[in-house]
Amino acid sequence: MVRRLDVTGADGVRLAAWDFTEQTAPQSGPGVLLLHGLMGSASHWASAAGRLAPRHRTVALDQRGHGHSEKPAAGPFTREAYVADAAAVVERLGLGPVTLVGHSMGALTAWQLAAERPDLVRALVICDMRASALGAASQREWQDWFRRWPLPFASLDAVRRWFGEDDPWVERPRPARGAFFAEVMAEHPDGWRPVFDPEQMLTSRETWVHDAHWDSLAQVRCPTLVVRGLDGELGRAEAQEMVRVLPHGAYAEIPDAGHLLHYEHADAWWEAVEPFLNGALTA
Secondary structure (H helix, E strand, O other): OOEEEEEEOHHHOEEEEEEOOOOOOOOOOOEEEEEOOOOOOHHHHHHHHHHHOOOOEEEEEEOOOOOOOOOOOOOOOOHHHHHHHHHHHHHHOOOOOEEEEEEOHHHHHHHHHHHHOOOOEEEEEEEOOOOOOOOHHHHHHHHHHHHHOOOOEOOHHHHHHHHHHHOOOOOOOOHHHHHHHHOOEEEEOOEEEEOOOHHHHHHHHHHHHOOOOHHHHHOOOOOEEEEEEOOOOOOHHHHHHHHHHOOOEEEEEEOOOOOOHHHHOHHHHHHHHHHHHHHHHHO
């Protein structure tokens, strides 16, 4: 049974963490912390957590501004705040030295924490996150994309249909993408809206899209797996350069996956990361 844990993050922000650990696994000591990407939630890790939970302490975090965690109107939604929140969760739940598994923005948070606090992190999995700068044009594209959302959605089926089929960013039907966004919607009197504030998401993104993150990546000293989907946002050449820059880097690729690789192709994702995690968690 999944158990909610309330944790105080940086600046006193209230964070919701979700403990998936099963009775067969250790209830204390080093564990695994799962960090979702921008607009995501801890629930998106349910499949991965289900595979880890029988043998390892397994916690997924709703990061600030997301899921059931606090969404402070004044922020901050800086890189420093996200990293400090993750550190607070590791320390206050006694998860360290932790294995961090991050997707997209959560992967950046994970490797920045590993670089800044090597005492807290023993291994790292980076899922489809670039180290290069995306630039101002990318941020403008996201601003335009949010404006095109047909809010409020009339139903969850409408959510699934728009994000899985009708969204101009979708080149072919992606039912898993529709399901992904349906998980982060809440019902209101006028229809269904995201549980997050799109402006806060843009603010969060603004703090990292203009910069490259190679320097912090090079400072990660623990074993690190870079995993990408063949149709994801992280290209093969950049992923392999990330592995080269990492002092202890390894590479995995999932042929049929896109950006939501752990959610859309859970079995293939697990096959790609299990050997690395087994080594990291038993070392």
